[in-house]
Amino acid sequence: MIETPEFQGTHLWNRLSWAKENLEMYRSEYCVVYEDSMDECAKVLHPDPNWMACALQGGILPPVSSYWELKKDEAKPDFVKHTRGPELLHNMKPIGPMTEEEAIEYLIMKDVPESVWREWDKGNQPKMVICKKEQLPPTREWRNAWKIDPELKVAA
Amino acid sequence: MSVLELNGRIFDASTTGTLTLTGEGGAATTDVTQGLAKAWIDHTQITTSAIRDSLNISSITDVATGKTFPIAFTNNMSSSSYAGSLYASANTSDGYTTFNNQLAGGLGSKTTASFGHSGYSTGFVDSIRNDDIIQGDLA
Numbered sequence: 001m002i003e004t005p006e007f008q009g010t011h012l013w014n015r016l017s018w019a020k021e022n023l024e025m026y027r028s029e030y031c032v033v034y035e036d037s038m039d040e041c042a043k044v045l046h047p048d049p050n051w052m053a054c055a056l057q058g059g060i061l062p063p064v065s066s067y068w069e070l071k072k073d074e075a076k077p078d079f080v081k082h083t084r085g086p087e088l089l090h091n092m093k094p095i096g097p098m099t100e101e102e103a104i105e106y107l108i109m110k111d112v113p114e115s116v117w118r119e120w121d122k123g124n125q126p127k128m129v130i131c132k133k134e135q136l137p138p139t140r141e142w143r144n145a146w147k148i149d150p151e152l153k154v155a156a
Numbered sequence: 157m158s159v160l161e162l163n164g165r166i167f168d169a170s171t172t173g174t175l176t177l178t179g180e181g182g183a184a185t186t187d188v189t190q191g192l193a194k195a196w197i198d199h200t201q202i203t204t205s206a207i208r209d210s211l212n213i214s215s216i217t218d219v220a221t222g223k224t225f226p227i228a229f230t231n232n233m234s235s236s237s238y239a240g241s242l243y244a245s246a247n248t249s250d251g252y253t254t255f256n257n258q259l260a261g262g263l264g265s266k267t268t269a270s271f272g273h274s275g276y277s278t279g280f281v282d283s284i285r286n287d288d289i290i291q292g293d294l295a
Contacts, residue, residue: 013231025209045217046204046205067269074267081234082234085295
């Protein structure tokens with residue numbers, strides 16, 4: 001396995017370019033199904049295979065809290081452009097290698113609405129499920145009616 | 157790690173700043189960094205949505221027929237005022253003659269963290285070929 005260079009202080013985009021050149025894509029068998037509106041069908045998040053390679057390799061990605069901080073900055077009414085990119089993305093110590101399961105959890109906290117993952121198991125039925133892609137319906141027929149099975153048992 | 161030496165300056169993965177080269181005609185310099193695509197993705201919406209290849213993307217979310225949102229960046233853009241271009245075949249075949257003549261594609265809902273992509277013909281339609289290219293300033 002190739003060793004990750006010491007990347008703290010290196011622009012994140014340059015790290016991604018290094019990863020693209022040096023790491024094999026990793027196609028996860030997992031996806032994340034979630035519902036953030038009762039009036040809409042279920043949404044399905046698919047991890048990017050190049051991003052998964054970075055997550056499993058370690059030493060490339062910033063902590064997920066960096067993205068939360070950027071989101072807070074962008075939500076401010078006087079936001080024009082990010083000024084904390086170097087602090088939060090490029091100079092922050094990169095996190096170490098993750099397992100596939102940890103990578104999916106990181107991705108959920110990065111790319112799924114917080115209102116979903118903070119209270120995914122609250123309420124009468126789960127709002128979010130991690131499943132294998134083979135568990136999705138095999139065709140796109142009735143795609144706009146996909147919902148999480150309300151009878152689904154939630155693992156502790 | 158690849159290293160480029162240019163006029164005595166070393167460029168590798170730790171290089172910061174912009175790269176400027178003499179432009180066409182030799183009269184002025186051109187900023188190469190500004191001209192780079194900062195993110196790109198080739199993905200399908202057919203059967204199980206899947207990313208064929210990409211740069212600077214962490215995930216895509218299949219929202220409904222013909223709709224992918226968000227397509228999330230790993231390295232955020234500095235503002236939401238970046239430029240994007242898209243292609244959606246609006247077809248289940250990806251031959252260069254099998255595009256859908258009535259297609260109207262959408263690339264929008266831009267934030268610094270993500271953007272959305274859709275394909276529309278007489279209704280929203282899944283495409284086997286979806287290409288997006290993003291240019292602009294990184295955070």
